[in-house]
Amino acid sequence: MSEKLLEIKKASKFFRIGGMLSKKKLTAVDDVSFDIDAGKPVILSIVGESGCGKSTLCKMILRLHDPDQGDIVLNGRSYKDHKGYDPFRFRLDVQPIFQNPYEAFSMRKTVDTYLFNTALRLKIAKSYKEAEKLVDETLKSVGMSFEVIKGKYPAQFSGGELQRVSIARALITRPKLIIADEPVAAIDASMKMNIVNLFKELKDKYNVSFIYVTHDLSTAYYVSDYIATLYRGCLIEYGQAKEIMDDPSHPYTELLMNAVPRVGEKWNQELVMPDTEDKEYAITYCKFAPRCPYATEECRKSRPEMKVAVNGRKVLCFHPLNEKEGS
Amino acid sequence: MIKIDHLSTSYTTIDGPVHVINDVDFEIYDNEIFGIAGESGCGKTTLLKALYDILDFPLVVDSGKLILSGEKNGQAFSFETGQIRNTWWNHISYVPQAAQSVLNPIVPVKKQFLDSIPKANITKEPKAITMKRISNYLEELSLSPDLLNAYPFQLSGGMRQRVIIALATFMSPNVVLADEPTTALDVVVQRGILMMLMSLQKQLKNTMVIVSHDMGVHYQITDRMGIMYSGSMVELGKTEDIFEKPIHPYTRMLVGALPRVGDKSQKTGIPGRPPALTNPPPGCRFAPRCPKTAEECKKSVPKFREVEKGRFAACHLLNRGECRCQKNYSK
Amino acid sequence: MTVFFVVIGFIIYFLPHINPFTFNSYPSKLEPTSEHWLGTTSMGQDVLWLLIEAIHNSLLIGLIVATIGTVAGVFIGLLAGFSGGWLDRVLTVVTDTFIVIPSLPILILMTSFMKGTSTVFIMALVLAMFAWAWPSRQIRSMALSMRERDFIHTAWFSGEGTVQVVVTEILPYALTWSLSNFMNATLAAIASESSLAVLGLSPGNLISLGNMIQWARDRNAIFTKQWFWIGSPIVATAVMFIGLFLLITGYNDYLSRKRGR
Amino acid sequence: KGPKNTTTGTETAQTTEKAEAVTDTETGAETETKAEAEPAPSGETTEVGTPRNETLIVECQSPTDTPGQFNSYMQGTTMGFGIHQLMSAMMWEIDTVKGEQFGEVADGMPESNADFTEHTVKIRQGIKWSDGEDLTAGDVVFTVNMIMTNPGITQNAYYNQVFKSVEKVDDYTVKFVTKESFPRLAQRFGVTIWGNDLRIVPEHIYSKQADVTQFKDSAPVVAGPYTVKAYDELGKWVLYERREDWKNSTIGVVTGKEPKAKYVWFRNLGDDTTRQMSLINNEVDILCEVTPEMLEVMTAQNPNIACWYKGFPYATSDDPCSKGLAFSMGKGAPFDNKDFRWGIALAMNFDEISQNIFNGVGRASPFPMLTNTSACQELYVKPLLPWLKDFSLDLGDGTTVKPFDDGYAERIAGVLRDKGYDIPTDHDALIDMFGVGCWKYDPAAAEKLFIKAGLEKKMTAGILMVNLSHST
Amino acid sequence: MKFRKYFGLRFLTYLLTVWIGITFIFFIPRMFPSDPVENMIGQIQSRSGQMDPAQMDALRSQLRVQFGLEGSLLTQYGTFLWNGLLHFNFGPSLMSYPTPVGQIIGMYLPYTLFLSLTTTVIAWIIGNIIGLLAGFRKNKISSKILEGVAICIYPVPYFIIALVLQIVFAFVLGWFPIQATINTQGNFAVLFASLLKASILPAFAMLLVGTGWWIISMKSLAGTTSEEDFVLFARYRGLPEGTIGTAYVFRNSILTQVTALAMSLGGVFGGSIMTEIVFGYPGVGSLVQKAILMSDYNMILGCITISIVAISTATLIVDLIYPFIDPRIRYS
Numbered sequence A: 001m002s003e004k005l006l007e008i009k010k011a012s013k014f015f016r017i018g019g020m021l022s023k024k025k026l027t028a029v030d031d032v033s034f035d036i037d038a039g040k041p042v043i044l045s046i047v048g049e050s051g052c053g054k055s056t057l058c059k060m061i062l063r064l065h066d067p068d069q070g071d072i073v074l075n076g077r078s079y080k081d082h083k084g085y086d087p088f089r090f091r092l093d094v095q096p097i098f099q100n101p102y103e104a105f106s107m108r109k110t111v112d113t114y115l116f117n118t119a120l121r122l123k124i125a126k127s128y129k130e131a132e133k134l135v136d137e138t139l140k141s142v143g144m145s146f147e148v149i150k151g152k153y154p155a156q157f158s159g160g161e162l163q164r165v166s167i168a169r170a171l172i173t174r175p176k177l178i179i180a181d182e183p184v185a186a187i188d189a190s191m192k193m194n195i196v197n198l199f200k201e202l203k204d205k206y207n208v209s210f211i212y213v214t215h216d217l218s219t220a221y222y223v224s225d226y227i228a229t230l231y232r233g234c235l236i237e238y239g240q241a242k243e244i245m246d247d248p249s250h251p252y253t254e255l256l257m258n259a260v261p262r263v264g265e266k267w268n269q270e271l272v273m274p275d276t277e278d279k280e281y282a283i284t285y286c287k288f289a290p291r292c293p294y295a296t297e298e299c300r301k302s303r304p305e306m307k308v309a310v311n312g313r314k315v316l317c318f319h320p321l322n323e324k325e326g327s
Numbered sequence B: 001m002i003k004i005d006h007l008s009t010s011y012t013t014i015d016g017p018v019h020v021i022n023d024v025d026f027e028i029y030d031n032e033i034f035g036i037a038g039e040s041g042c043g044k045t046t047l048l049k050a051l052y053d054i055l056d057f058p059l060v061v062d063s064g065k066l067i068l069s070g071e072k073n074g075q076a077f078s079f080e081t082g083q084i085r086n087t088w089w090n091h092i093s094y095v096p097q098a099a100q101s102v103l104n105p106i107v108p109v110k111k112q113f114l115d116s117i118p119k120a121n122i123t124k125e126p127k128a129i130t131m132k133r134i135s136n137y138l139e140e141l142s143l144s145p146d147l148l149n150a151y152p153f154q155l156s157g158g159m160r161q162r163v164i165i166a167l168a169t170f171m172s173p174n175v176v177l178a179d180e181p182t183t184a185l186d187v188v189v190q191r192g193i194l195m196m197l198m199s200l201q202k203q204l205k206n207t208m209v210i211v212s213h214d215m216g217v218h219y220q221i222t223d224r225m226g227i228m229y230s231g232s233m234v235e236l237g238k239t240e241d242i243f244e245k246p247i248h249p250y251t252r253m254l255v256g257a258l259p260r261v262g263d264k265s266q267k268t269g270i271p272g273r274p275p276a277l278t279n280p281p282p283g284c285r286f287a288p289r290c291p292k293t294a295e296e297c298k299k300s301v302p303k304f305r306e307v308e309k310g311r312f313a314a315c316h317l318l319n320r321g322e323c324r325c326q327k328n329y330s331k
Numbered sequence C: 001m002t003v004f005f006v007v008i009g010f011i012i013y014f015l016p017h018i019n020p021f022t023f024n025s026y027p028s029k030l031e032p033t034s035e036h037w038l039g040t041t042s043m044g045q046d047v048l049w050l051l052i053e054a055i056h057n058s059l060l061i062g063l064i065v066a067t068i069g070t071v072a073g074v075f076i077g078l079l080a081g082f083s084g085g086w087l088d089r090v091l092t093v094v095t096d097t098f099i100v101i102p103s104l105p106i107l108i109l110m111t112s113f114m115k116g117t118s119t120v121f122i123m124a125l126v127l128a129m130f131a132w133a134w135p136s137r138q139i140r141s142m143a144l145s146m147r148e149r150d151f152i153h154t155a156w157f158s159g160e161g162t163v164q165v166v167v168t169e170i171l172p173y174a175l176t177w178s179l180s181n182f183m184n185a186t187l188a189a190i191a192s193e194s195s196l197a198v199l200g201l202s203p204g205n206l207i208s209l210g211n212m213i214q215w216a217r218d219r220n221a222i223f224t225k226q227w228f229w230i231g232s233p234i235v236a237t238a239v240m241f242i243g244l245f246l247l248i249t250g251y252n253d254y255l256s257r258k259r260g261r
Numbered sequence D: 001k002g003p004k005n006t007t008t009g010t011e012t013a014q015t016t017e018k019a020e021a022v023t024d025t026e027t028g029a030e031t032e033t034k035a036e037a038e039p040a041p042s043g044e045t046t047e048v049g050t051p052r053n054e055t056l057i058v059e060c061q062s063p064t065d066t067p068g069q070f071n072s073y074m075q076g077t078t079m080g081f082g083i084h085q086l087m088s089a090m091m092w093e094i095d096t097v098k099g100e101q102f103g104e105v106a107d108g109m110p111e112s113n114a115d116f117t118e119h120t121v122k123i124r125q126g127i128k129w130s131d132g133e134d135l136t137a138g139d140v141v142f143t144v145n146m147i148m149t150n151p152g153i154t155q156n157a158y159y160n161q162v163f164k165s166v167e168k169v170d171d172y173t174v175k176f177v178t179k180e181s182f183p184r185l186a187q188r189f190g191v192t193i194w195g196n197d198l199r200i201v202p203e204h205i206y207s208k209q210a211d212v213t214q215f216k217d218s219a220p221v222v223a224g225p226y227t228v229k230a231y232d233e234l235g236k237w238v239l240y241e242r243r244e245d246w247k248n249s250t251i252g253v254v255t256g257k258e259p260k261a262k263y264v265w266f267r268n269l270g271d272d273t274t275r276q277m278s279l280i281n282n283e284v285d286i287l288c289e290v291t292p293e294m295l296e297v298m299t300a301q302n303p304n305i306a307c308w309y310k311g312f313p314y315a316t317s318d319d320p321c322s323k324g325l326a327f328s329m330g331k332g333a334p335f336d337n338k339d340f341r342w343g344i345a346l347a348m349n350f351d352e353i354s355q356n357i358f359n360g361v362g363r364a365s366p367f368p369m370l371t372n373t374s375a376c377q378e379l380y381v382k383p384l385l386p387w388l389k390d391f392s393l394d395l396g397d398g399t400t401v402k403p404f405d406d407g408y409a410e411r412i413a414g415v416l417r418d419k420g421y422d423i424p425t426d427h428d429a430l431i432d433m434f435g436v437g438c439w440k441y442d443p444a445a446a447e448k449l450f451i452k453a454g455l456e457k458k459m460t461a462g463i464l465m466v467n468l469s470h471s472t
Numbered sequence E: 001m002k003f004r005k006y007f008g009l010r011f012l013t014y015l016l017t018v019w020i021g022i023t024f025i026f027f028i029p030r031m032f033p034s035d036p037v038e039n040m041i042g043q044i045q046s047r048s049g050q051m052d053p054a055q056m057d058a059l060r061s062q063l064r065v066q067f068g069l070e071g072s073l074l075t076q077y078g079t080f081l082w083n084g085l086l087h088f089n090f091g092p093s094l095m096s097y098p099t100p101v102g103q104i105i106g107m108y109l110p111y112t113l114f115l116s117l118t119t120t121v122i123a124w125i126i127g128n129i130i131g132l133l134a135g136f137r138k139n140k141i142s143s144k145i146l147e148g149v150a151i152c153i154y155p156v157p158y159f160i161i162a163l164v165l166q167i168v169f170a171f172v173l174g175w176f177p178i179q180a181t182i183n184t185q186g187n188f189a190v191l192f193a194s195l196l197k198a199s200i201l202p203a204f205a206m207l208l209v210g211t212g213w214w215i216i217s218m219k220s221l222a223g224t225t226s227e228e229d230f231v232l233f234a235r236y237r238g239l240p241e242g243t244i245g246t247a248y249v250f251r252n253s254i255l256t257q258v259t260a261l262a263m264s265l266g267g268v269f270g271g272s273i274m275t276e277i278v279f280g281y282p283g284v285g286s287l288v289q290k291a292i293l294m295s296d297y298n299m300i301l302g303c304i305t306i307s308i309v310a311i312s313t314a315t316l317i318v319d320l321i322y323p324f325i326d327p328r329i330r331y332s
């Protein structure tokens, strides 16, 4: 295969939870592997219920957390290689967009300072003039302009506008990868589409790949090329977005798809609700087994292996749905 | 039944009043799930607060009133604005927005259940029996009675939300108001909660008012719904009609912009942003973002009126007959 | 109300510059007259000028202490909170220790050893030794919680270095808190100095509110009914305290209202 | 002034340890004040449970750090808390007005040989310890030998330096043999101003102690007229009770007069405000060290409060304690330098000091070594006046200054008259009241002297600031 | 198991804190040019006249041994750590030589505890109740008046209040003795009666000041808590105001106050100095002050060590019992 932009190799992250009083360990990200090709920009969606480890995974990619096990390789450079780590270069390659745009900027600074910092400190622009031009250009590409944002504080923007500024800031370095952790969760329905449309547009225009984290499956379906489903820290299904969502092979993905409140199609069947969540993180067999309608003895004994199909589609299940149908 | 009679409210602020509810006039019937949708800041919560009679400073009623009426245990009742608060949790109950933090963090759930039972009801029976009733009720809602001994922080967000709904419905109120009951929960949990609300309503045969900005949620559970924009009700009708034949351009754009699983076709959001409520433009408030704005729209406020039976809308287009009533989504 | 006291506090603070403080310059024990508004002391000093000078010095001590305490506290707190690791642990234990050490005995200890040689500034330094620990602890926890906030990450990804993140991102937040702490520390310092003065441990030639009360007491002002002499510093202290206190409360109210928006 | 004045009850005057008073000029004029023993309602009791009308309450200026410790040979014992005044047996006493010593335990003054190396001292007969034993020569000999053989007793070194031997001749005669000629045995080992170290202890008690320096002696057997009835464990008060057999105590034997108060309660009161309030409210009978101003205030509120004189200067100036600054010349530079010390003397404005601290009360004196009682002034100071007036100091830059200033009395009289006091105009009366004069206030000369003493001049203005570090 | 580990960690920091604090106060007095031996020699000299230098040196070294001041600073420190910290034996008091420091402190401590501990706790209780009312029923006139009084009294320096009380109640009205006398010689009833009489006025002064602070802090806590979602929700549930005030606002606000109480219990030692001095009440505070004036190293160390240990222990205990009063810490 071609060169990889990002490779996540069996990465795991543990947290000690419950403060000082307990030693309980929580595996927030459990042995996750996937990769993004360098050649063609893609939008990779990471979906899953809340607390399944999406943000933790993003933070590991952003080097805000170190993986406790496994490794992450960006542009052929391992995160474990601390000597070769160049924070400067790293920030040129990877940039984040956060969930809540109001949280992503300090309330006490004008937003343009962040844009200029990015342009000047990361040495994209050599002079203020040049930076201004760059900033304005980038802002225009997200449908804003320097004129509009100049000297304004975050509170003076609407959520959608501010999120665009946030995106523009991330774009200034012309990164290869943008990590967007639930970028539309705090944005109004009417604005949401504008943002996701922007991703699509920018992907081609700037040749940038996105990791788009969300639990809004309809937008994930709408924008993504690839999709990864996480359940309790495990990557349980990975592949082409359309393929997976139209025809999920993991029972959890199926459940997820069924739970989306769709317009035009009313729910009919009952649904198994999750119980106390942290117990499941500690389960040594298939983590979904307790909730899985198709679970067998086997599922309650050991962990399934990751099954990889020819087209690169992966599933972590003893009895993938489409396989069962096939046999 | 709740009758909202030309209600206008505003928040008192240092920069002058913020007119949040403007001449809203409609009825919510018995035995239905009524949905209120609209983008953030359009006044959904405020309307719900007004319905629940939380008209405390800085929220003030400028004009109009509310009447809550119906029948409970064979007794007819009718309360107006200002009286409704005396019957809180008895005839009407309220599940606030951000319900994750509304339970007392250091008191077990059990105690909070007991607290919420009006004094008049509790003295008549021994505590043990009340407890029994509570745990039975939880079981009915397929919640484990063990929950009663837990502290709120020991429960997940979804569980807490369900406990609060149980708490709000335990006294079998005639009206339950739920503000964004599923926001910030993931789809699976959301679905569980919505199913719970639906079955509760079927069982109690009461009125539920659900506020959500997720159109999918409304489609799934509400019988009728109202669309709000910038402090006013712009459209109201049977939920299916709203989705199938939206009248107001805002509704139309909203429904049209909904992404759907299985549909990769290009959708566009609504450009622009809602006007500031402190100093709203004259005329239709949606006019600046509306693709079909006419002179008239910028001048006068359209009247909220009945378009066809049970169908209300406020738009000048209706006068021009430009209202396109057609199925808006493809299946 | 608050504004009213601020005006009093600060106008008086700026007045003393026209005051030449002299000993035995007027007839002693005068009742208030148009020339000596508050009368004179047994040592022939004008009570009003003495009072103004005392307020000036007390405020000065308070301000110096509060400045040193707050600056040191903020610095150490930020350092501990942001560096993490062993440095954080060491600093935290030291900070905790200073919170635990009873300050008044140590202050008495230090001032009694320095009696005669200490000046306003040394006095302030000694008081400042105990003024930094509490803010430091607060700031540390503030820094700790801020470290995980998204905008800190945004700043870093915008190319800011650690120092710059601390200075331009965290400090502005810490500052609002610090300001209210600053006023609190001013109060505490003035109170401590007064206590020391009443114990007779404040520098003998320092005209502070505490010393003024102490002198008046020493000179029997209570029994000779020189009410203006003994009363004015007491009233001034009380008014200044209440004023500053209201200022803090007002400021905190203002902050919370601002946050509420 | 002796400890035994309690015989007369109301005339008592207490003194503090002068050695300490010297260190602090702020302690004020020593005006002893007392509330006239008011006929208190007979039912009233004090806070320590004694009938108020039989109790004399005396202020003690500082609490004791060693409560329950009455052995004067143990470190830290506070003598001023009644031990000295009520219980101690001294060899000789003094009448300060006449300036004459007389025997207390000793029966008369010592008889010395020609070169003053052997001194025979008779012991008074009839004095009994409070447990009924006789006080004899044996006790005196034991006491001195105890001091000389116990290095833990602070006076040990000095006594060994002075005495060769102390022996008992018979039960009531002691022979002191000194190493060198020692003509001042009674002055050195008897009372002159404040007590002395030689307090006779009962042999039959102290000889039984393994280590007398560690013996607290909480229920002391004494020769004085009072015994300890109770004491505060926290050191704030001691209650004494008159001996039943007071006739056999030192006072009884020497004067034959009965001490009037059945109980004497020494207590500590705290700061000036508290002290005044206590005296006004009759919670204490005798206060030590009261400024004229305090006195005026207190007499205005309670007419029963009195002191030596009704009017100015209230206190007698014949108090044998001097007040002023003293420097230990042995402490090293710069105090060992004569010019430096002169510089300080001339840098001080005596008028202001006297006004601010003593309200002008007191006799000024240019000589620090002797207390300026009227006897001393007549005998010593006045004859030196011509010399004083001529005396001049070399300022080191070729100029000289005559440092004596004889105008003080007239000046201070003027100031006091302005304040409304009735001050005599007669010059001799003024000199008696305010002294012959003092050293001049002459900062310029002082500055020159400091420079002469080797100090560097750093200040430009005429004000000189000197940090005085007090020493005893 | 888990608890043991938590306890271990917490205990370690506790020990460290105490150690650092004590080291600090060990070295501070020794850094200043005041020497208890010289002080003592001065006193002896002034009493018994001149001494020749050789004898003075002999006395000096003898005193050094007696006072435990011989050897280098480091050896002194070592001895101190060993004896003082581990055995609570601080050696003899220098001013009340040779009575051991421990014995003297033991004598004063009960008085301090009797007065300060009770007043602190009572002030805490009263202050919290009034503060709750003021914060929870913000708009009632009565709570505003109470709060106003608290605001006016709290910032007034303690000694001023003490002085005013003393003048009014003891001097003018004569209800109490001006200087407290505690009759340590009588039986327990006498002792207790005199103790009570001596402590009413100081206790009142301490209460006035202490309560003010608790009112103010509780008021702001209760004010904040009253605006929390769960309190609003309790209102929406139609709960009676009384239930909301106690079960919701009070219970949640008091948690913070418990920690604050622990800190202020420690302050009992230092904070009582002024009371003790103004009212002549015996206690550790004035003992420390006197020890400092007399350069009694051992006594200073002893008192402050006890105070440091007390404050640290109080906070340690609160930290350890906190999980039992706050379920969030117990279970999470």
Ligand SMILES: Nc1ncnc2c1ncn2[C@@H]1O[C@H](COP(=O)(O)OP(=O)(O)OP(=O)(O)O)[C@@H](O)[C@H]1O
Binding pocket: A015, A016, A017, A026, A028, A048, A049, A050, A051, A052, A053, A054, A055, A056, A057, A215
């Ligand atoms: N710093 C941390 N310390 C301890 N536990 C953590 C920490 N960060 C995350 N976790 C836990 O790890 C799990 C995964 O968290 P994560 O934030 O990655 O989930 P998520 O998928 O992003 O959830 P959401 O959709 O709610 O954002 C959660 O159970 C969370 O409680």
Ligand SMILES: Nc1ncnc2c1ncn2[C@@H]1O[C@H](COP(=O)(O)OP(=O)(O)OP(=O)(O)O)[C@@H](O)[C@H]1O
Binding pocket: B011, B012, B013, B018, B020, B038, B039, B040, B041, B042, B043, B044, B045, B046, B047, B058, B097, B213, B277
């Ligand atoms: N206390 C207040 N004072 C002033 N303005 C307020 C206050 N509360 C709300 N508002 C304003 O009223 C408007 C409507 O608020 P409301 O909370 O009802 O919106 P909403 O539709 O519930 O929004 P969301 O979806 O974000 O919950 C907003 O513009 C808001 O800024």
Ligand SMILES: [Mg+2]
Binding pocket: A054, A055, A056, A181, A182
């Ligand atoms: Mg997340």
Ligand SMILES: [Mg+2]
Binding pocket: B044, B045, B046, B097, B179
């Ligand atoms: Mg809302």
